[in-house]
Amino acid sequence: MPQALDQYLARNFWHCIAHRSELPNDRDFLRFEWILGDLVIYNDKGTFVAFDNICPHRGARFLLDRDGNQPLSCAYHGWGYRGGKLRIPKPENYKPCDLERARLNSYHTAWCGDFLFVAITPLTDLPTQLGGLADILAGMSHDITQRHARIDYPYECQWQVAVENALEPDHVPLVHTNTLNLLHLHAGRNSYYTYNSVLNASIGNETITRGLNRIARFFDVPHSQKTYTAIYIFPFSFLSSTYGYTYSLQNFLPSGEKQKTYFTTRMFHSRLVNAEKNREIIKPFLDSVEQVNETVFKEDFEICKRIAPDFPLTSHNSILSNTEEKILHFRKCVEEVDARRQAHGTSA
Numbered sequence: 480m481p482q483a484l485d486q487y488l489a490r491n492f493w494h495c496i497a498h499r500s501e502l503p504n505d506r507d508f509l510r511f512e513w514i515l516g517d518l519v520i521y522n523d524k525g526t527f528v529a530f531d532n533i534c535p536h537r538g539a540r541f542l543l544d545r546d547g548n549q550p551l552s553c554a555y556h557g558w559g560y561r562g563g564k565l566r567i568p569k570p571e572n573y574k575p576c577d578l579e580r581a582r583l584n585s586y587h588t589a590w591c592g593d594f595l596f597v598a599i600t601p602l603t604d605l606p607t608q609l610g611g612l613a614d615i616l617a618g619m620s621h622d623i624t625q626r627h628a629r630i631d632y633p634y635e636c637q638w639q640v641a642v643e644n645a646l647e648p649d650h651v652p653l654v655h656t657n658t659l660n661l662l663h664l665h666a667g668r669n670s671y672y673t674y675n676s677v678l679n680a681s682i683g684n685e686t687i688t689r690g691l692n693r694i695a696r697f698f699d700v701p702h703s704q705k706t707y708t709a710i711y712i713f714p715f716s717f718l719s720s721t722y723g724y725t726y727s728l729q730n731f732l733p734s735g736e737k738q739k740t741y742f743t744t745r746m747f748h749s750r751l752v753n754a755e756k757n758r759e760i761i762k763p764f765l766d767s768v769e770q771v772n773e774t775v776f777k778e779d780f781e782i783c784k785r786i787a788p789d790f791p792l793t794s795h796n797s798i799l800s801n802t803e804e805k806i807l808h809f810r811k812c813v814e815e816v817d818a819r820r821q822a823h824g825t826s827a
């Protein structure tokens with residue numbers, strides 16, 4: 480019942496879906512797709528609303544773009560949403576009891592620093608789910624000031640394949656030969672925070688570290704570890720960073736179709752010293768990080784689509800190397816959640 484498990488994960492866990500800097504203005508929005516349809520984050524006069532993008536009148540989707548700035552107003556019969564309230568033209572034409580029932584299908588939101596998490600029927604509060612990771616994430620989120628790029632496309636595999644691929648470094652020499660591999664990452668250290676994990680690995684390529692140290696003066700990053708950091712936020716999200724200068728938030732959202740995962744990634748940069756002056760100077764660096772990231776994700780996309788659709792992704796009888804330890808941890812976590820789902824006898 481993989482679909483039921485994916486639904487259960489989507490509904491019952493918190494998902495790191497946005498950074499505050501992506502929706503700075505009233506009426507800014509982001510739209511995503513996942514197994515539950517659309518997921519929209521909307522800045523409603525400074526309050527961030529998460530909902531399913533569906534007009535409660537007769538089901539038209541409010542927003543069609545990936546992101547932008549526009550009033551939440553339905554193109555079909557003009558219902559709108561503003562200041563926390565539905566705005567319905569000619570309310571006298573409806574029965575009062577029907578109007579009382581009309582509401583957006585909105586979701587729970589919670590902040591971890593400046594990262595916005597969304598949940599529908601969460602099993603726990605966000606700090607409990609993050610298992611001690613909250614302070615680390617919040618610190619990083621406060622260093623980020625601006626989004627630089629967004630990419631969305633579907634991976635042609637199930638979401639677990641994409642997550643497992645992102646959890647292990649063994650594929651880097653063969654799959655990312657001329658990109659990530661050039662960093663000569665050391666093995667690093669994994670730390671676990673319940674279902675989540677953090678990898679800190681130092682960069683072995685001295686030409687690259689010299690270059691990174693040279694541009695340190697442009698970034699005001701008190702939380703920088705001077706390492707490559709990759710954080711897995713169970714179940715669908717990753718946050719990675721090099722030296723804390725740039726961050727990449729990736730989500731691998733289940734689609735409900737077996738060989739399709741909605742991949743969305745945002746690249747951010749951290750606070751600049753003397754931003755007015757240095758923004759232009761640092762732009763070529765940011766553009767080159769964006770280019771490399773884009774290539775790395777395409778390389779991952781290509782290898783993930785090679786994985787046989789029915790190859791078992793279970794913790795039993797799996798053949799995994801020492802450096803694939805996080806995959807085993809991930810599989811056990813998913814199995815634990817699935818056991819809980821079955822014990823509850825529900826998919827929602």
Ligand code: FES
Binds near residue numbers: 534538
């Ligand atoms: S469906 Fe939105 S106003 Fe009718």
Ligand SMILES: [Fe+2]
Binds near residue numbers: 644650651775779
């Ligand atoms: Fe990869």
